[in-house]
Amino acid sequence: MAVLDIEQPNSAPLSTVAISNTHGEDSPFFAGWKAYNENPYDELNNPSGVIQMGLAENQVSFDMVEKYVEEHSEESSWGKGAPGFRENALFQDYHGLKSFRQAMAGFMEEIRGGRAKFDPDKIVITAGATAANELLTFILADPGDALLIPTPYYPGFDRDLSWRTGVNIIPIHCDSKSNFQVTPEAMEAAYKKAESMNTKVKGILITNPSNPLGATIQRSVMEQILDFAIRKNIHLVSDEIYSGSTFSSTEFISIAEILEARKYREAERVHIVYSLSKDLGLPGFRVGTIYSYNDRVVTTARRMSSFTLISSQTQHLLACMLSNKEFTQNYITTNRERLQKRYEMIINGLRSARIECLKGNAGLFCWMNLSPLLEENTKEGELALWDIILNEVRLNISPGSSCHCSEPGWFRVCFANMSEQTLEVALRRIHDFVEERKKGKLN
């Protein structure tokens, strides 16, 4: 809901969207960033600074990307003598480079072990998944309509899906009793909530693998979600941005596989969002895609992508990189192994501090349970604990409430955006903090 929180100067008024706070930047999720920016940890220069554990970035596999670029420098840029520059600089066709779409389709297939096929002509390019999610919302829902989203969810969704679109998010509450997996009861409850508010539900949006849970959605649950969408005749958006960051090659079941098994019945209501920001660690390049089984959505999304195309320079680089099978196969396999190793490192480290996490199998973070440490089992209690962890333990982690989690005490902790040494420092700090907390109350 838009809340007016900026005093309008004596000037031509701005739009309602401009003065609302639906952009969400006043939440603690972003406040932690400020604390980090003011006092960032550095192994040598600032060893007591704030360690950034709130940023879901993949920095464990850069060496492979760098190696590819060094070994294929001419083909991934404009070529020796820059003969490819002119055509590339002029290319603004919103279909996107065909070679890029083909490479993306192939990459998405590889990630899914060939268990699903993707048609390059159903791929629409956008400047990041941020743009893809907003764009799909503009297409699938009118202002005042709602999307159902399982909690806990990525805090950025409040901005991406609601801010300029005027669409509401209605949470599907998930809790630890079901390991935070979506249940049919929870979906029905959310749908009924919408009905009681006289709000039309237009779709359900899931993130699989989940952010912030760091876990894939089980096949049976995916089937239930799709069946629910069919029953209610609504759309299903599957944000699979972390699909290449699963630790095993078989535990991730994409909605594409489910559709394939069902011979693409009801596929027209399904849309997949993907990006290279997480799996490849290239958030700066703004590479997002929408894949839709619905031709009208593809056509409309493509037209809308005019507002948010990918730089042709970057499309070219990635077309080369992702069509190189030697690179992609090695990258996907090695990246999985390294992420798994990191995950085990943090889980074991937390366990030795007697902190448990949700069993995870994907992503760049783990979902940590600090509820035993809460003074009171409330959102306020959680934020109080978060504040101490940020300012005294000097770790920027994300409180579950910023992810709209209904159960207090859970925190998302990122582990792939730092060196192993830094992660060890962070684990040590957590260990010390928990010990202190148990011995006597901290002030």
Added chain:
Amino acid sequence: MEKGNRSRQVLSRIATNDKHGENSPYFHGWNAYERNRFHPTQNPQGVIQMGLAENQLCFDLVEKWIRENPNASICTREGADQFKEIAIFQDYHGIKEFRQVVAKFMEKVRGNRVTFDPDRIVMSGGATGANETFMFCLADPGDAFLVPSPYYPAFDRDLRWRTGVQIIPVDCHSSNGFRLTRAAVEVAYKTAQESNINVKGLILTNPSNPLGTTLDMETLKSLVAFVNEKNIHLVCDEIYSATVFNSPRFISVAEVIQELEHCNRDLIHIIYSLSKDLGFPGFRVGIIYSYNDIVVSCARKMSSFGLVSSQTQHFLTSLLSDEEFVDNFLSKSKKRMAKGHHDFTKGLKQVGISCLKGSNSGLFFWMDLGSLLKEQTFEAELELWRVIVDDVRLNVSPGSSFHGLEPGWFRLCFANMDDQTGEVALERIRTFVLDNGKKGDEGR
């Protein structure tokens, strides 16, 4: 009408209206070109593309620079050490050096008569994204912006489609060279008020597309005064600012407000892009510049939906910080545009076809074919246009697509072709005019 078929998915109103603008008849011209592209040797009878406002005159200079500066690319051996840092940089403030060079470039284009604050520079997905973002920031659905006509056709989509904002055209007439007047703006504003339409601002494209003319200081001052009086916004799309090849020189709104003592700067905003001046439409570099702090902050948050690739920011930072290159580029670009414009307009004049007097900018010229119309109607204009596309084999843009009031005007782009192709195009028009001149009504 949607069938009752349950499997046909319901989409939003935005998705199913036609404000995307693509159902227009003008696609016939694009299709004709796509099916039968001109090539000097391989297809000399093909359709010549004169409907695309692209600047292809100075790529040789950029290509040379790229060869000499391999570290500008993070994909070369020389530049690869920056790869990781650039690839993870997603801060919506943008790379600081990038904003600094863009600010300097904009200053240079304005003869260093103004200064731009890099902290007021916000990125967007091309000028397309910038225009839309301003609407989201400045207007609510149902509000309106005044837009002088004739105007860039895609404004219908960019300003209105997802924002729900309306366009109120401000009429300009050939009788005074299509010059925008404060009086015309007042009329449009008043009419809107009387229909209970809430006008939030005025958008100017200066230099103008499709006219290829610039606004003079007096007019600009009067328009700034107007928006101040009505307390509405002024958005100046200066995307063609470096395509001014003849006098009068370009006067930016930035220069105007420097001269005015009493101007509420919170109302003033500029759109820029590198798609036209530099010829890089593929790189999607849109720039929002606002003198209003809240708008800067809001637009910056919105830029998350359309940031410039950090790889591209990095490359452009290198390119544009080379002052020698920039000076040489701007100077050669001007010269080549002036020549192209001159050659065409002179050649057309020789067969009795006039282009808008005083045009000094843009990648196109605004041509008057009124004397060739069977009757002074838009139907006749469209008919003439089809003949030009199908028989003369030139994809030109008919005036009606720019929402002009007077039939018979056409926009022809000249900066997207080499001299050889230009000569062929000119010859085809001259031949057509000479063959058909006798059939037309008395000239005007």
